[in-house]
Amino acid sequence: MAAILSCAGFGINYDRAQQKIVKHIIMENLKEVHSYKEVLEAVKSTEKAYLLIYKEGSENSSCAYQNLQKIKDTTPGINLLAANVSKVHDIHPQFGVTSAPTLLEFVNGKFHKTIKGCHKPDFYKSVFEDNIFKATKNEGTETQKRVIVYSTPSCPHCNTLKSHLRRHNIHFQDIDVSKDQQKAQDLVKKTGQQGVPQTEINGQFVTGFNKTKINELLGIQG
Numbered sequence: 001m002a003a004i005l006s007c008a009g010f011g012i013n014y015d016r017a018q019q020k021i022v023k024h025i026i027m028e029n030l031k032e033v034h035s036y037k038e039v040l041e042a043v044k045s046t047e048k049a050y051l052l053i054y055k056e057g058s059e060n061s062s063c064a065y066q067n068l069q070k071i072k073d074t075t076p077g078i079n080l081l082a083a084n085v086s087k088v089h090d091i092h093p094q095f096g097v098t099s100a101p102t103l104l105e106f107v108n109g110k111f112h113k114t115i116k117g118c119h120k121p122d123f124y125k126s127v128f129e130d131n132i133f134k135a136t137k138n139e140g141t142e143t144q145k146r147v148i149v150y151s152t153p154s155c156p157h158c159n160t161l162k163s164h165l166r167r168h169n170i171h172f173q174d175i176d177v178s179k180d181q182q183k184a185q186d187l188v189k190k191t192g193q194q195g196v197p198q199t200e201i202n203g204q205f206v207t208g209f210n211k212t213k214i215n216e217l218l219g220i221q222g
Contacts, residue, residue, distance in 0.1 A: 030068060030082035036090045042081055044109035049079040050128075055100040056086045063118035064101035071125045078128050122174070145218060147172035148200040150187050154178075158197040161209040168220045172199075 030052060033039050043049035052068060054061035065082065072080055083091045085100055095104055095111055103115040103124075115127070147165070149172050151158035165172050177184040177196060188194055191205050199206045201217045214220070 030065065030072065030080055033081050033083050033091070034088055036094050039081070039083070039091055040109070043079065043106040046079040047108055049106040049109075050081065051091075051104040051106070052080070052082045053085060053092050053095075053097050053100050053102045053104065054082060056084050058100060060118045061101040064103070067118065067121045068103075068124055070121045071128070122176075125174070145202040146200075147218070148175060149173070150175050150177050150183070150198040150200070151196050152176060152178040155196050157209045161197045161199065161214075164209070164211065164214070168218075170218055170220070 031042075033042055033051070039051060043051070052064060054065050068080060068082075072078070085092055092098075092100075092102075095114070097104070097114065099116060101116075101118055105112045105115070147170060149158070149162060149165070151162065151174060153176065162172070162174065175183055177187060187198060191198055191207065193207050195207065197209060199214060201214070204217065206213050206217070
């Protein structure tokens with residue numbers, strides 16, 4: 001039987017009805033750029049920047065645009081732009097882009113690489129968060145412990161926990177157990193708990209948003 005997970009310690013069951021609420025959250029549009037010159041101005045002031053080349057009316061482009069919208073406000077420190085090739089014609093030739101959607105990555109104002117096609121929000125999120133983590137490591141921090149957060153979109157304590165980790169530049173893998181029943185069942189077997197959030201730090205589990213314990217295990221001050 002499928003595991004039923006709740007927001008740990010608060011008795012809030014996650015079900016399909018709650019999942020639908022998440023889909024109706026109003027999302028901000030990506031910042032549109034309208035010329036090659038505007039792109040150069042927008043990316044020069046940040047260490048990492050991304051530009052989605054998309055085509056209005058294309059199913060794949062709509063997929064990529066919407067998925068990037070979903071994670072835009074949950075991943076701090078990301079400069080995320082968009083250009084519609086149906087209206088803007090001088091950007092994609094400059095970077096050799098021949099298909100849409102294509103996500104361009106810029107490092108220190110210079111074009112670095114492309115990611116073609118539409119991907120799931122978790123994929124884009126991992127790309128952005130991994131880059132933030134690498135940038136932090138390059139500044140001289142020690143290699144951090146492996147962190148996995150098991151969560152659901154409707155759990156407020158899950159979001160508080162993840163915001164805490166991001167605020168302290170802790171790289172983590174986020175597993176949405178509402179979409180993966182096998183992961184949910186495995187989690188219950190490992191922890192004996194039918195609740196989220198659960199945080200796995202180098203194999204050690206912390207139930208709920210236990211800030212003191214998480215800070216202790218990860219060496220977070222404050």
